[in-house]
Amino acid sequence: MEAATSASRVPAVVHPAVMSDPWFMLAVLGVYLYFVTVVGPQFMEFRKAYKLKKLIMAHNLIQVVSCLYVLKEVFFITDNAVQYFWECRDFGKSQEHVxxxxxxxxxxxxxKLSELIETVIFVLRRKQNQVSKLHIFHHITTVTLVYVLLHFNENGTAAYFCVFLNSIVHICxxxxxxxxxxxxKDFVRSLRPIKKCITVMQMTQFAFILTQVVFQLVLCGIPAFALCYYTGVIAAMFYGFYDFYQTSYQKNKRHKSLTTPN
Structure with a gap:
């Protein structure tokens, strides 16, 4: 256990040992990346796909419940004002808030580490096509962003605006x-338009987050490292999901319109 060594505006706090430096996180992400891109596909090459239905159900349910808990805590920490993303906020008016x-x-x-299981499930179900560069980038960088939140956040509870948006998207x-x-299968097929809506929600959250960055930079100031890394990651995610949206939905829509007889 080591005390956090961030800027003076950030209250001193003792992080668990595995979060006090980046080595545990980097080791987990390295193993994850190696498994889902090399070891996992090789292991499954001559094996039947695992069904893993119970694991999938448990994983999804845990994520929904966890995100509901996150929302509850965010509302408490921000005094129910998380939606005012342009405001500069300290770390709370009481020790309980901190x-x-x-x-x-x-x-x-x-x-965020538990979300890595999703990719492992894709590999074990022989759905390697879903293990895209965007998918891997998204999961790896969200873990690192939490690490940045722990050690480099000087914007107080305003940093939880992105957590607030992300939790809503993940609940859906x-x-x-x-x-x-x-x-x-028939019912699931009828729900396919929802997948498109979820992608739009993800792009919308990134647009709001980038808007908040501008306000926080102008009104509150953001440490240079956190600003560059955070903004770069969010911008890359927005572009990645936009490209996915264009490829998966808009091109398919144009293809259908060209092949539909008059």
Whole structure:
């Protein structure tokens, strides 16, 4: 256990040993990347796909419940004012606010690591086509962003605006995945338009987050390292999801319009 060594505006806090430096996180992400791109596909090459239905259901349900808990904590930490993303905010008006601020950050660290299981499930189900560069980039960088939140955040509870948006998106997304795992194929087919809506929600959240960055930079100031890394990651995610949207939905729509007889 080591005390956090961030700027003076950030209250001193003791992080768990695995979060006090980046080595544990980097080791986990390295193993994850090696497994989902090399070891996993090789292991599954001559094997039947695992069904893993119970694991999928449990994983999706845990994610939904966890995100509901995150929302509850975010509302408490921000005094129900998280939506005012342009405001500069300190770390709370009481020791309880500060304590729960960092407890939530610690919880998010484990939550984002648990999301890596999703890619492992894709590999074990022989759905390697879903293990895209965007998918891997998204999962790896969200873990690192939580690490930045723990050690380099000087914007107080304003940093939880992106967590607030992301939790809403994930509640919708993992609820859809849970229903898709338990429902019959015809019903799941009828829900396909929801996947498009979820992609739009993801792009919208990134647009709001980038808007907040501008306000926070002008009105509050953001440490240079955190600003460059955070903005770069979010911008790359926005572009990646926009490209995915264009490829998966707009091109298919144009293709259908060209092949439909008059």
């Amino acid at each position: 304590r729960r601020h960092f407890e939530l950050a610690h919880f998010l660290f484990w939550l 997304m993992y609820t859809y995945y849970f229903v898709a795992a338990v429902a019959d």
